Amino acid sequence: MKKILITTMALFGLMAAVQGQNGCSKFYPLKEGTKAEITSYDKKGKIAAIVDYIVLNKKQIPQGEVATMKSSVKDDKGKLIAETEYDITCDGTKISIDYNSMVSPMMMEQFQNMEYDISGTELEIPNDLSVGQALPDAEMNMKISVSGINMNMDMTITNRKVIGKEDVTTPAGTFTCFVITYDMNTKMGMTQTSNSKQWIAEGVGMVKQEDYQRGKVSSSSVLTKFSK
Numbered sequence: 001m002k003k004i005l006i007t008t009m010a011l012f013g014l015m016a017a018v019q020g021q022n023g024c025s026k027f028y029p030l031k032e033g034t035k036a037e038i039t040s041y042d043k044k045g046k047i048a049a050i051v052d053y054i055v056l057n058k059k060q061i062p063q064g065e066v067a068t069m070k071s072s073v074k075d076d077k078g079k080l081i082a083e084t085e086y087d088i089t090c091d092g093t094k095i096s097i098d099y100n101s102m103v104s105p106m107m108m109e110q111f112q113n114m115e116y117d118i119s120g121t122e123l124e125i126p127n128d129l130s131v132g133q134a135l136p137d138a139e140m141n142m143k144i145s146v147s148g149i150n151m152n153m154d155m156t157i158t159n160r161k162v163i164g165k166e167d168v169t170t171p172a173g174t175f176t177c178f179v180i181t182y183d184m185n186t187k188m189g190m191t192q193t194s195n196s197k198q199w200i201a202e203g204v205g206m207v208k209q210e211d212y213q214r215g216k217v218s219s220s221s222v223l224t225k226f227s228k
Contacts, residue, residue, distance in 0.1 A: 024065050024090040026127040028205045029228045030058055036205065037172075037225035043218050047076035050224075056085065064091040096122040099140045115145040123157065125200075129178045135160035153188040168199045168207050172223045175201035177208070184211075194218060 024030055034055040042048045051073050058067040066087050073081045089096045099120030120140035137160065142153040160182040168177050177199035186192045192213075199208040209221045 024092055025095050025125075027125065027129075027200055027202050028095060029203055030065060030067050030090065031055060031228050032057055034228040035225070036223060036227075038206070038221050039224045040219060040221040043216070048219065049081070050074045050076070050078070061089075063089065065089070092127075094124050094126040096124050097138075098122060099138065117143045120155075129162050131162055131164055131178075133162040135162070135180065135182075151188070153186070155187075156185045157182050158185070159183045166199065168201075170207055170222045170224065172207070172226045175199075175204055175207045177201045 032055050036053045038051045038053070040048045040051070051071055053069060053071050056068045056070050058065055066089050068085060068087050070083065070085045072083045075081055086098055088098065099118065099122055118140065121136075121138050123138035124136050126135070138157045140153075140155045142155075144151045144153070160180060162178055163181050164179045166177055166179055168175055178201075180198045180200065182196055182198070184194050184196060195212045197210045197212075198206060201207050204223070204226060206221075207223045210217055211219045
């Protein structure tokens with residue numbers, strides 16, 4: 001469960017990294033074949049997971065554009081754990097990430113032989129960010145049925161704020177980033193609450209993320225490769 005949550009948190013930044021810098025989205029490049037790699041670390045600095053992303057295709061719709069992203073999760077030894085695909089919509093002023101994509105590929109693998117229903121509100125990232133700006137909340141609700149037993153998983157992202165701009169250096173390069181903070185609450189039997197800080201760069205997407213529990217870093221993620 002812990003590794004699944006670490007990977008899920010890292011996905012929030014890069015799940016959106018498929019939107020078009022040329023016209024549709026300012027921050028996330030939308031081009032077929034665009035690739036990104038995010039490496040996630042546990043609180044001890046050891047690799048927890050590596051997530052590869054690729055833009056499979058895009059199409060025009062009346063509201064703007066829709067891009068299909070594929071994410072592949074690998075363990076610290078490079079072994080493939082899970083894969084998933086999902087669509088993201090861009091309307092020219094913001095991107096909207098389908099709430100279905102808030103469930104990590106590893107979790108979807110666990111539920112593939114079960115009946116489930118997912119609902120919620122999309123995660124939005126506007127083209128125009130400014131320091132001090134508040135961003136909309138998002139949530140995902142998943143109902144799972146196993147042999148007549150019903151379970152629920154609820155995930156909420158609240159208190160999203162743009163708190164500053166910083167230069168960040170990772171193995172993929174040096175980027176000027178907006179810094180966004182938010183609170184995340186995940187409930188499935190037990191409740192896990194965390195606070196996160198995310199750095200996103202124009203034309204790239206998420207560059208870095210740190211997740212905190214009780215004021216201490218519990219996991220982190222960085223952009224280790226990027227090409228378009």
